[in-house]
Amino acid sequence: MHEFLISVAAFIVLIAVMVVVHEFGHFVVAKLCGVRVEAFSFGFGPRLFGYKYGDTDYKVCLLPFGGFVKMTGESAEQNLETPGKETVIAADDPGALTSHPRWQQMLIGFAGPFANFVLAFVLMIFYYGWINEVPAVEVKTTTVEWVIPGSAAAQAGIQPGDTIRRFAEAANPDWEKVYERLNLDPNQTVPVTLERGGTILQTSMRVPSKLVEGDLAGMLPQIMPGPIAVKEVQPGTPAERAGLRAGDGIQSVDGFAFHTVSSLRAYMKAGEGKALSLVVVRQGVLVPMVAHPAKLDGWVLGFMPAPPPYREDPLPLGKATSKSTKFCADNSTLIFETLERLFARKVPVSQLMGPVGIARVAGDAAESKGWSEKIGLAGMISINLGILNLMPFPILDGGMIFILLIESAIRREINLAVKERIYQAAFVVLMAFFAVVIYNDVARLPFFTHLKP
Numbered sequence: 001m002h003e004f005l006i007s008v009a010a011f012i013v014l015i016a017v018m019v020v021v022h023e024f025g026h027f028v029v030a031k032l033c034g035v036r037v038e039a040f041s042f043g044f045g046p047r048l049f050g051y052k053y054g055d056t057d058y059k060v061c062l063l064p065f066g067g068f069v070k071m072t073g074e075s076a077e078q079n080l081e082t083p084g085k086e087t088v089i090a091a092d093d094p095g096a097l098t099s100h101p102r103w104q105q106m107l108i109g110f111a112g113p114f115a116n117f118v119l120a121f122v123l124m125i126f127y128y129g130w131i132n133e134v135p136a137v138e139v140k141t142t143t144v145e146w147v148i149p150g151s152a153a154a155q156a157g158i159q160p161g162d163t164i165r166r167f168a169e170a171a172n173p174d175w176e177k178v179y180e181r182l183n184l185d186p187n188q189t190v191p192v193t194l195e196r197g198g199t200i201l202q203t204s205m206r207v208p209s210k211l212v213e214g215d216l217a218g219m220l221p222q223i224m225p226g227p228i229a230v231k232e233v234q235p236g237t238p239a240e241r242a243g244l245r246a247g248d249g250i251q252s253v254d255g256f257a258f259h260t261v262s263s264l265r266a267y268m269k270a271g272e273g274k275a276l277s278l279v280v281v282r283q284g285v286l287v288p289m290v291a292h293p294a295k296l297d298g299w300v301l302g303f304m305p306a307p308p309p310y311r312e313d314p315l316p317l318g319k320a321t322s323k324s325t326k327f328c329a330d331n332s333t334l335i336f337e338t339l340e341r342l343f344a345r346k347v348p349v350s351q352l353m354g355p356v357g358i359a360r361v362a363g364d365a366a367e368s369k370g371w372s373e374k375i376g377l378a379g380m381i382s383i384n385l386g387i388l389n390l391m392p393f394p395i396l397d398g399g400m401i402f403i404l405l406i407e408s409a410i411r412r413e414i415n416l417a418v419k420e421r422i423y424q425a426a427f428v429v430l431m432a433f434f435a436v437v438i439y440n441d442v443a444r445l446p447f448f449t450h451l452k453p
Contacts, residue, residue, distance in 0.1 A: 010366040011359035012064050014378060016042065018116065018385050019067040025115025026069045026108055033104045036095030039070040055095075071108075073098040102404045109397045109404070116386030117328065120379040124327045127375045129320035133310035135224060142175055143222040146256070146263040149270050151218020156192060156205035158219060160256060165200065166193035175221045182207055182217055220266055224259045227251040227281055229306035237302020242278065242291035244303055249281040261305045268299035276301075310370055327376075331383045394426035 020042055030037050036055050041047075043061035050059030073096030093099055097108070142164040147153050167173050168181040168190040181190065187209040194201045208217060227249035233239045244250075250264070251257065254277050258264045268276070273293050280287045293299040315323065358381065365373040392402035403422075407413050 010362035014358075014362050014381065016064060017378065018119075018382055021115050021119045021382070022112045022385060022389070023067050023069045025111040025113070025118075026071075029108045029111035030069065030071055030097075033100055033108060034095065035097050035100060035104075035108065036072040036093075037069055038072055039068070041070070042067045044068070072096045102408050106401045106404050109400045110390070112397055113386035113389045116382045116389075120328055120331075120382040120386075121324055123375055123379045123382070124324035125317075125320050127371060127379075128315050128323045129317055130314055131371050131375075132313050132315050132320075133370050133372045134313045136309040136311045137225060139222050139225055142173060142178065144219050145222035145259060146220040146266055148218040148220070148266055152205055152208050153216070153218035157201075157203050158192070158194065158205075159196065161196065162201075163195040164192065165195050166191070168192075175216070175223075178219075179216060182211055182215075186210070220260075220263045222259055222263075224308055226259060226308075228258060228261060228264065229308070230303050231306035232304040234302040234304070237300075238291050238294050239301040239303040242289045242301075243287075244278075244280065244289065244291070244301070245282070247282070248287075250278055251281050251286070252279045253277070265298060265300075268293045268301075271299075273299055307368070307370075307373075310372070327379065328383060331380050332387060335384060335387050393430070394422050395430065399426065 023040065023042075027037055027040055038055060039057045039059060041057075041059050041061055043064045044067075045062040047059045047061055050057060052058070072093060097105060144153070144158055144160055144162045144164070146160050147158055164178060165172060167178050168185055170177045170181055173181070185207045187207060189204050189206050192203050192205050194203060205217065208215075211217065230239075230244060230246055230248045230250065232246050233244050253264060253267060256267065258267065271293075273295060276291045276293065278289050278291055280289060291301055293301055314320075361377060365377045368374070389396050390398040390401075392398045394400075394403070403414065403419070
């Protein structure tokens, strides 16, 4: 019950901030364009309280799951009075949305999503510039935790546990310097000096011609000491069936000492689901167990790792801005990649997260220590909200902009009755989609997963 209340409260607060910022973007640009704003509402349904200033009613409504800005002339119902009475075109009203040029209407539509992008950008600048949590204990040496089979590093003879003493022209490099040299020497053979078990070894690596972001030519760095700490074990998963529990620490897998989940995932991918012999530390006692990974968009065991202890290391404003830009760009790209894979049927709809799933994640973030998960989640959801609202789907901001672009191209307005049918059909489709997503959210709740065979 406690977790449920935290999840609900965190979800309401998160959505409140996202919606208010989004609608404030519409509101500001509408005011600047001279459009009459009749209401600025947080929530839907009956009005609870508020105040009216000028033409605008600033109010809070009963249902706190959204909000809206009501502008004169923005809906079909406002454009014409009731049939049988004298017809009054809202466009004749200089304060109506439809009386303004289409470019201004598009600007107002874009302002909401843009406000969400700005919020995410500012939030992350604040985080990186004033907080920036980094691991309290870090591995100072450039030690290789795992090598992906068949990679350039594997072909060079680099093995897990090796420490890089020299890479190309860089002596005693850190991982950032190794990554820099890899990008400076594409398609070149560079000398590498390794330390393995106290012995110095010389080898060479053929640097790939192209590297994806963050790729170290198949090397996964050891960035943390100690075993992989287990925070939570999902019910019905290979981890639970193997006997793994919350609070355990995974000391080794098939004799390899992994310290991060990314290395463990790379190892499971190379093994293509073969059984894993785990040595787990439980209250100071070593417990052996065998786990059989399951394939779900990659090989997984089904546990959530505990975050390592952190300390604050604020960055200068320039670096904070650069990190914030990268955060926003990476998350924006991820959304498009997810949508592309969704339409290509590479990712099932069941993997999408709706309000219930967001509430659970928000609750976990609210209960987590530090600020990384809280601010990062807020920034990610703000970007998601901005991009999804720009999708060219009727009733979304992007749909309105798309229709305005069509009207600009044909140089006339689309018939009002046609618009109404388009919006009605879009509303039905959107509600059906949300129903499916919410059903999948509920089906993933622990209560229901315990019922599955």
